[in-house]
Structures are given as structure tokens and as C-alpha cells.
Amino acid sequence: MNVNYIFSLLSVIVLFLLAYVGVEAAGFQILFGVIIPYLAIITFIAGFIYRVLNWARSPVPFRIPSTCGQQKSLSWIKPARIDNPSTKMGVVIRMILEVLFFRSLFRNTKCQLKEGDKLSYEWEKWLWLGAIAFHWSFLTVVIRHFRFFIDPVPSCLQLLEKVDGFLQVGLPGVLFSGIVLLAAVIFLFLRRVFIPQVRYVSLASDFFPLFLIIGVAISGILMRHFTKVDVIGVKELTMGLVTFRPKIPSDVGSAFYVHLFFVSVLMAYFPFSKLLHLGGIFMSPTRNLANNSRRIRHINPWNYPVEVHTYEQYEDEFREKMVEVGLPVEKEIAPTISEEKE
């Protein structure tokens, strides 16, 4: 057992109890339904902006892209325009591939020692697949939820929900994205626990968001399929939030408040944790710069003059020896010295 994930699991359980008891027993609907969500969203937006601006405050003094393919040099050598971009366009495509399709993670290999003395590197697609499944389903779920904040629900969202529900089982229909999200999160958790190296580097702050998202997903699924939450009531509340006329409908169950509380915690936690890799990936100087530093001069804003050893100092020290072997010098040796030598 590992203190890191026990602690994270316990924290999520405590969060659950807080919301559940808070609503069921203490009747803090306004706190959990209005105040905390508002605070969370403010924290999320302000925190996100603050962190990104804070990164942006530090300059990028040197162009240090990791070049992952042939450079652009001689006209007859084919450059890798995307993996080693020399133009802005190339960089944009490289970034799109990174952000949307996790290009670098796609390269992942697994190194193993075989037959005692042969290293092999197999393509390791599971992490990539798990990550893709997780992020895309998460995005789908987030977008899907916009129907609670827009009235009337735009047709594109209705379409999305239709596609997402293509499985056509259950009523209300099981949504594919929710299932995938839960499965992917569990996969990411299990790999963190079972791959020894990954477990070894994992912190409590790596497990906490996983449990939290599991909590979000489970409470969401419970609400939709088991406690059968009053969707009209929920929408009343959410529309109240976005129109700044918050109101607490009478009959939404506590599962909803738990769900909303988990999401609030996730949002507030987001900017101050590793989850901010969402913003960071755009700022990574090894990915978002063109490899053109020999072709175009790049300025370091804090470049300062340094002490150097000049040619004059060098020649002053070695002049005699240089003259002796016939190396050209700037200043001839003073006659007295050369006379002495002769």
C-alpha cells in the first residue's frame, strides 16, 4: 500500500462526504450549488491566466527546439517540415499534432533486455491510446455539458449527444464518452500503480486528480442512470448560474451536488497543479519554436556583455613562441628582446 494513493483516495472520500452531508443533513444547497461553483470558476479562470502570464513573463532567451528530423539545409536534401520545422507554418502544424494527437507520445517505445544481452525497443502504444482516449472523451464530456448552460440547446450539441449515444442502450441512453472516460482514467490509474518505475515517481498529486475525475465520472453516471436526477431542475440551476440569477430548485438530489462539488474542486485545483500542462504545452520552447536559428537572428532580451580573453592578451602571452615557429603576429617583438635572443 502506498501512502500517496491512500491519501489521495481519502481526500476524495472526504470531499464526497462534505458535499453529501452538507446537502443532505445541513441543507447547504446554496453553498454547494451556488457559492462554491462561482468561487471555483473564478479561481479557475484567474488562476489559469495568472499562471500562463507568469510563464510568459520569463523570456525565451535561446531557440532550443528539439529537432526530430532532418533540418532544412541544402536544396536537394528533403527536410522534415513538421518534426523539424523551419517555418512558422511548420511549427503550427507540429503544435497541432502535439496538442491534438500527442505526436511525441505516439513515438513511445518500451525498452527491454532480451536474451540477456539484446536491447529491444518495441513500440508502446498503450500509454498513447490511454491518453488519447482520456483527453478526447473528457473534452467530449465537457462540450456535451454545455447543453446545461445554453438555452435553447444548439443543434450541434444535440448532434454531438446523438453521436455520443450511438450505442443506444438504456434509457436515458448510455453515452459513449462517459464510459470511455471512466475506463481511460482507471487505466491511467492502474498503470501508475502497476508499472514499477511509474509508481516510483508518482506523487500524491498524481493520484489525487485521477480519483477526483473518477469521482466526477461515477457521480455523473449514477445521476444519469441510477438516481435519475431531475434534469429540468438541474438546468434551472445551471442556467441560473450563467445568467447570474442563481436559484436553487427544490428537488435535485444530493448526487448532483456531489458531482458539482467534485467538478468545482477540480476546477479550483487545476491552475495550481500539474493539470496546467494544458496551458504549458503551448509554451514549451522545445516544441513551439522554428529551427531556423542559423538563418534568422534571434534576440535574447537579457544578453549582457561578458569578460573575454582577447586576441591581444593571447598574443601578448605567446608572441615569442608564435614568432619562433613563423606564426604571423599583430605586434612584432620589441627589438631588445629579439636581440637578447640572438
Place this chain on the structure above:
Amino acid sequence: MPDDLFKSDELLSKLDPTPPQTGWMDTPVQIRKGMYCYASNPKSVEYVGLPNARAWNPLDDDWKLPENWEEIIFEGFRERLDRFRSFKVFMDICVRCGACADKCHSFIGTGDPKNMPVLRAELLRSVYRKDFTTAGKILGKLAGSRKLTLDVLKEWWYYFFQCTECRRCSVFCPFGIDTAEITMMARELFNLLGLNIDWIATPVANCYRTGNHLGIQPHAFKDMLDFFVDDIEDITGVHVEPSFNKKGADILFITPSSDIFADPGTYTTMGYLILFHFLKEQYGFDITWSTYASEGGNFGSFTSHETMKRLNSKMYAEAQRLGVKWILGGECGHMWRVIHQYMDTMNGPADFLAEPVSPITGTKFENAKATKVVHITEFTADLIKQGKLDLNPGRNDHLRVTYHDSCNTSRGMGLLDEPRYIIKNTCKNFYEMPRNTIREQTFCCGSGSGLNAGENMELRMAGSLPRANAVKYVHEKHDVNMLACICAIDRAALSVAMEYWVPDVDVTGVHELVGNALNLSGQNERTTDLRSEPIPGLEGDDGE
């Protein structure tokens, strides 16, 4: 090779990547013989005016640090976070997915979890969280933060001098987190406390004073090249005449000094001399060597950005003094990372130089338009493509060659196909190593970033395992007997690594192959190669 070093099969069999039972924060560092480099010589530190020059020993309890060393680190950390967005972002966004873990030769070869790039970075990050993040301050260990103590500092030192700044991890990281960049910052911090290793500090001091890492003084530099001139005359029957410090030459040539000093790099230097002679005879090519800028490599880059800049300033200063049009750079790895990604920004603008154009083919090197330094394989590949060289690859027929991409030129530049083109045109038997071990995924020689000392041989040999293993694969499959590379450290390091792991394979520079293949007017039968070894099949006849 030290006597007490394990044999290669022992090293392999004791390899165990299972992490220890205790968590990494609770596993104290043990600085072990064979895995670390000796401390910097105070004279060298003093010569370049870096702080806290004193004799010290990493194995001692007392590292003789300045009284307020914690404060120095804290301030140094803060300053670097403010100066380098890379550092700040990389401190914040790692998700510990572990994709980088088994990409590092240092981890693959030692099995030590603190050599996983992610954990190497966490060593520093843990203190960053404590000092610079609120969560880290409040939650402590739960947020993965810890206080900087002397033991933590020692752990940093030990492991950041086991990273060769190869950047292989950064290719696989979904956010491009480059542990090499983090290592560079860590080493800057060490230098604020006088904690460099001598294998870096002394070359830096030498380079500052004499122009090159080895401390070769101008007259000796010329003598050494003259020595190659004699060898070339013996081997080819042709007398070549390099120019030194020649004002008004067209081009200045700069290459790492270790190729002038140690085999097999010396044969690459002979290759350059032969090439330049050929071009001079045929096309009036006018190039000069410099004794002042007699070093391409830059061990300053393993010390701090500032030291890198101080040493590198010689290149432009000398080019300006001599009045050349542009600079041609020889085969070297980290020299090219510096030239390609840093030089113009640090030492430029070089507006006293002209945009580089090959005087022989007229090719414009557009890609080097601003920095005005051309890589010799770009230059030579162009010559071959335009049919300007008279090559007889037959003289390399006995070689079965594979090619090692050096880390810096592949992941910090993307120079991949130019050298391959030259190799394919100078010898007929060329075999690639497996795809996951070449090009941008190439494995380090294990001795980069100033770690090619003698006292850390176990670390070096462990680090060279993935590279050597891939060479062994092509050696067994295709009978490969020659490993070509374009890096001076590789030539020194891989020779030892081959001796250790794949003894039947030798190491060569790409321009040694060129030197062997290039026909010179007035040459003799050329029955020996540049190593003065008889060429099989050519003994007694004059080839084709």
C-alpha cells in the same frame, strides 16, 4: 580501462531496473567510485574567475561551501526561473507519465531510478515546489516537495553529472520537457558554489587562455598539424600546406582540438587537411586555421550560459580580426549545438562576415545566413553532389560502416542526411543501425557533456550500453567493422566503448573516409589508409 571495472557481461548481468523499496526521497545518495568525476582544480576555477575556488573532494563530508550556500542556490534558482521560460515551464508541467524513463541511456545502463529523466528532474523540482509554490510550502512531502539540505545538494550533484545533456528524453516527452535544459540549470547552480568537475573546469580554463581545451599553445598547435602534414606525405606522397592565422583568407576553419590530439580523431584532421589541399590545388580554395580560435568544442556550455558565451566569443573575434568571409566548422557535437542554437544570439550579430557561399560550387548556404557558420558535412555534401571531388571509394572497400548520429547534431540541429550522403559516396558498404537507435532517436555515446573522464569509467560504459548494443547488432548481422560519427567526443568515447562492448569495431570520423577516398594529383599508389594500415586488396596494385 581501470582494472577494477566489471567485465562487460558482468555489468550487463548485474543490471536491475527494479526501484528500491524505499521511496526516492528516503533513499539517500551514495557517491560511488567509478560513477563520479573528480572535483574541479581550484586553479582552473580561479583562472576564469568563477566563485569558491578551493580544493575539495566529493567523497568528503565537508564540501567547503560558502556559509550562505542555501541562499545562493535560492537566489540562483529564482534568477534562472526569471530568465528562462523553459526552466519555469519544465518545473511546472511534468505529469510524471514516465514516457521519458526508459529513453535515457543513463537509466538503461545503470538501472538507477534517479537516472530516469523524470526523476532526475524531480530531484530539482521537489526543492522548487518547496521554495516557489504555495502547495509545496503547505503540503510538504504530499505535494512532492522537500527542503534543500546538504544531502539533497549532493544528490543533485551526483545525478546531474550522470546526465549527458543528450536530449533523447525531450523527443519522447509529450510536452517536450528537456531534461538536458534542467541539467544545464542545475550545473549553473553548482558553479555558483564552486562545484564543477575537473574534466570540465580545466578544459574551460585552458580554452580561455590558450584557445583550446587541451591547453595546446600556438607553436605546439602548429607543430602538431605539421606532424600530420608529414604523415600525409608519407601516406599519399603529396605535401599539403595548411595556413595558420592568415589574414585575408576566405574562410576560417574551426574544429575541436581533441581531433588534433588523440586517435582516431587525428585521422579526421588529416582528412580535413587532404580535402583543403585538394580544393586549393583544384579551385584555389583559401582557408585558414587559427591558433587563437583553436577549439570548436565548448565546455563552457557544460558550466553556464555565461561561460559558454565567454569561450565562444573567440570564433567571431578571430573571424573579424582575420577578415575572412565566413566560418567553416568541423565535426563536433556540442560545438554545433552551441553554434546552431546559441551563437548568433549570444555573440552576434556577425555583420562583419558575408552570407556564406561555397567558393567552389557557388551554393548559398541559406540556412546559415545569419550565423555565418557552415557545417563541414553541409559543405562537403554539396561538393560531392556538384561533382567537385575526385573520389575513389575503393580505398574504403574493406570497411563495413555504420553511422552514429551524435546527440547534439541530431536533436539540436537535425543534421542527419548530410553525413550519410558523404558516407555513401565514399564507401560502398553502409548499414544503418535499428531505427529506434539512430537519427533523432540516437543514443548517446555515454560520455557527453564533459563526462568523458577516466575516473567515471563504470558510468561511461554503462551509459554507452544502448549505443554499443545497436552497433553489436549490425556487427553480428552485417559484419560491420567501422562506426562512423561526426563528433570529436564520440571518437574518443566510442573507441573505448567499442573496446569494452564490441571489440571488433573501430571508430572513424566522416572526413577520414573522405580523406581516404579523395584522389590527389601527384599521389602515389596509396596502398595504405590514413592510419598507415595496408588497404586489403590494394597492396601492390594501384586500385582501379
